[in-house]
Amino acid sequence: MGKLVTALRFPDPDAAYVALVEARRGLTEEAAADLDARLVLILANHIGDLDVLNEAIALASQPG
Amino acid sequence: MAESAADRKVIYHYTYRRSPDQDARAAVCHPVVVVGAGPVGLTMAIDLALRGVDVVVLDDSDRIGDGSRGICWSKRTLEILNRLGIGERLLEKGVTWKLGKVFLGEKPVHAFDLLPEEGHRMPAFINLQQYYLEKALVDRADEIDGIDLRWKNRLVGLDRGNDGAHLTIETPEGCYALDADWVIAADGARSAVRDLLGLPFVGQTFEDKFLIADVTMLADDIPTERRFWFDPPFHSGQSALIHRQAEDSWRIDLQLGADADADAELKPERYLPRIGQMLGDRHFTVDWVSIYRFNCRRIERFVHGRVIFVGDSAHQVSPFGARGANSGIQDAENLTWKLVAVLKQQAGLALLDSYDRERMQAADENIGHSTRSTDFIAPHSPAERRLRTAVLLLAPKAEFAQRMINSGRLSTATVYDTPLSTPDENPFGGTAQLGGPAPDAPVSRPDGGECHLLDALGRGFELLYVADGARPNVPDGIEVLVIGKDLLDSAGLFADRFDARPGSAYLLRPDQHLCARWRHFDADKVRAAHRRALGH
Numbered sequence: 001m002g003k004l005v006t007a008l009r010f011p012d013p014d015a016a017y018v019a020l021v022e023a024r025r026g027l028t029e030e031a032a033a034d035l036d037a038r039l040v041l042i043l044a045n046h047i048g049d050l051d052v053l054n055e056a057i058a059l060a061s062q063p064g
Numbered sequence: 065m066a067e068s069a070a071d072r073k074v075i076y077h078y079t080y081r082r083s084p085d086q087d088a089r090a091a092v093c094h095p096v097v098v099v100g101a102g103p104v105g106l107t108m109a110i111d112l113a114l115r116g117v118d119v120v121v122l123d124d125s126d127r128i129g130d131g132s133r134g135i136c137w138s139k140r141t142l143e144i145l146n147r148l149g150i151g152e153r154l155l156e157k158g159v160t161w162k163l164g165k166v167f168l169g170e171k172p173v174h175a176f177d178l179l180p181e182e183g184h185r186m187p188a189f190i191n192l193q194q195y196y197l198e199k200a201l202v203d204r205a206d207e208i209d210g211i212d213l214r215w216k217n218r219l220v221g222l223d224r225g226n227d228g229a230h231l232t233i234e235t236p237e238g239c240y241a242l243d244a245d246w247v248i249a250a251d252g253a254r255s256a257v258r259d260l261l262g263l264p265f266v267g268q269t270f271e272d273k274f275l276i277a278d279v280t281m282l283a284d285d286i287p288t289e290r291r292f293w294f295d296p297p298f299h300s301g302q303s304a305l306i307h308r309q310a311e312d313s314w315r316i317d318l319q320l321g322a323d324a325d326a327d328a329e330l331k332p333e334r335y336l337p338r339i340g341q342m343l344g345d346r347h348f349t350v351d352w353v354s355i356y357r358f359n360c361r362r363i364e365r366f367v368h369g370r371v372i373f374v375g376d377s378a379h380q381v382s383p384f385g386a387r388g389a390n391s392g393i394q395d396a397e398n399l400t401w402k403l404v405a406v407l408k409q410q411a412g413l414a415l416l417d418s419y420d421r422e423r424m425q426a427a428d429e430n431i432g433h434s435t436r437s438t439d440f441i442a443p444h445s446p447a448e449r450r451l452r453t454a455v456l457l458l459a460p461k462a463e464f465a466q467r468m469i470n471s472g473r474l475s476t477a478t479v480y481d482t483p484l485s486t487p488d489e490n491p492f493g494g495t496a497q498l499g500g501p502a503p504d505a506p507v508s509r510p511d512g513g514e515c516h517l518l519d520a521l522g523r524g525f526e527l528l529y530v531a532d533g534a535r536p537n538v539p540d541g542i543e544v545l546v547i548g549k550d551l552l553d554s555a556g557l558f559a560d561r562f563d564a565r566p567g568s569a570y571l572l573r574p575d576q577h578l579c580a581r582w583r584h585f586d587a588d589k590v591r592a593a594h595r596r597a598l599g600h
């Protein structure tokens with residue numbers, strides 16, 4: 001339990017957020033969803049740990 | 065150019081013969097009755113007879129070849145069927161293959177090799193129409209004493225007793241009764257035995273429909289590899305597969321989606337152009353065509369007292385991965401030696417619990433894989449499809465995505481996690497796994513003759529001992545093969561695959577699965593492992 005790091009890891013969190021925002025700026029909702037799907041796969045593989053992935057999915061699945 | 069030729073179907077007819085049992089005053093009792101002469105029932109019957117147990121096989125039909133079903137036979141299945149005496153016939157007739165390619169549109173996105181290693185007697189797969197495999201099994205059954213194969217004998221009633229079951233069988237000449245100490249339900253996905261016992265067959269039915277066709281065409285320019293397309297130009301938005309079978313026959317799978325109208329799709333004016341678009345301007349003849357929806361399901365337990373389920377009657381999968389008949393044949397081989405040991409009073413009934421456990425593990429693996437494949441091929445929602453598209457688009461750019469593409473994970477043998485295995489005392493490397501089938505390796509006989517390890521094994525428990533001084537004195541019921549004396553590991557591949565050193569000893573079960581291994585021979589340990597593998 002608790003392998004997922006939720007404490008901040010980016011020295012500059014704003015820059016990370018901006019990178020994600022800029023990647024979708026000007027995209028339609030469809031195209032952004034496609035981008036996100038690819039991004040999720042790339043990042044999930046980079047993490048390469050099913051426990052972490054499952055914890056992340058659980059966190060992301062919590063409504064509002 | 066295309067035509068449809070229903071008359072090109074290959075069908076073998078067999079004759080119903082009256083059995084003396086039908087004229088007996090009281091129901092005759094047989095030690096084992098197998099219900100169903102499909103690939104699984106026939107495998108079981110042959111294996112039983114070769115192990116000295118007489119068997120009656122009932123089949124409600126009198127012909128083979130009424131449908132186009134299995135084509136891919138896996139290495140482990142071929143090893144089993146080779147032990148039963150038909151390996152060579154199958155290899156000769158079938159098409160050997162091990163390569164596969166996956167395309168997105170026209171672009172190849174992934175290629176795989178299923179047996180990158182040399183030195184195995186059997187290939188990763190052969191393709192052969194299921195009716196030819198069944199024909200080879202029936203021919204083999206005819207060669208062996210002790211198999212009483214009764215065509216046009218339909219099981220219609222089953223009453224279970226303490227020590228067996230009472231069967232009612234319908235024939236063209238009316239019904240008769242039989243008693244059986246053991247009933248093997250090999251009567252397929254629509255199992256009558258399962259219904260008579262009221263056992264629920266639970267799982268998932270997939271929405272999508274698939275057009276499955278066998279066509280004859282001359283196409284030697286198409287390589288012998290499994291080709292699978294997502295969203296091909298000739299069948300937009302769906303998936304497609306083509307695979308060579310024996311005698312210039314080709315298997316074609318075309319996904320039609322959930323809304324397809326099966327009756328309409330089965331009309332030649334509909335399927336001929338569909339297939340034509342795929343095959344371009346080649347001349348082809350359609351020999352078979354059918355529409356399938358796939359299921360992944362199983363019964364909760366396979367052993368029900370004296371009634372035991374094998375093959376599709378126990379579990380069913382979608383065909384992506386070729387896991388149906390292959391796993392059923394492996395059920396049969398797992399059960400046969402255990403049932404024989406029980407019948408010969410070498411083991412107690414507890415041994416049969418291990419059939420349940422080991423083959424339920426296999427069924428769950430197979431259902432898991434084929435469910436994942438089917439979900440990948442036919443996503444359930446636009447959101448799932450989006451994720452799949454992402455995998456396919458990333459594949460040419462990122463290796464990980466290639467490995468996520470799932471057009472069917474092809475059948476491999478299960479490594480049993482089982483109480484029949486004696487846990488390792490020492491670490492072992494190599495590819496041999498405790499609970500798994502012994503890996504094959506090329507070896508030679510002292511007279512210089514070349515053979516393969518699996519060919520050299522007997523039918524019982526076998527101790528492979530790597531020569532280091534005296535020949536070991538093994539307990540009763542075990543045969544010894546000394547590597548370095550009886551068999552020579554000339555290529556060194558036995559040593560590699562078993563991580564063998566002088567003195568290493570490996571105990572194989574009658575189904576060739578590894579159940580114990582040691583760095584040094586110790587008769588007491590071998591005796592204990594042997595007893596354990598017999599469920600004591």
Ligand SMILES: Cc1cc2nc3c(=O)[nH]c(=O)nc-3n(C[C@H](O)[C@H](O)[C@H](O)COP(=O)(O)OP(=O)(O)OC[C@H]3O[C@@H](n4cnc5c(N)ncnc54)[C@H](O)[C@@H]3O)c2cc1C
Pocket residue numbers: 099100101102103104105122123124125132133134135136137194217218219220250251252253254255256257276356374375376377383386387388389390391392
């Ligand atoms: C399109 C398709 C492709 C496939 N491809 C593959 C593949 O490549 N590889 C693979 O391994 N598997 C494949 N399969 C699965 C494979 O065909 C089955 O898993 C296999 O036939 C199961 O064998 P079985 O002996 O258990 O049952 P079956 O083959 O169904 O045989 C059951 C037998 O029992 C008889 N029977 C039924 N009821 C009674 C009764 N009441 N009394 C007496 N007899 C009865 C029937 O007549 C039949 O002969 C495929 C299936 C499909 C549909």
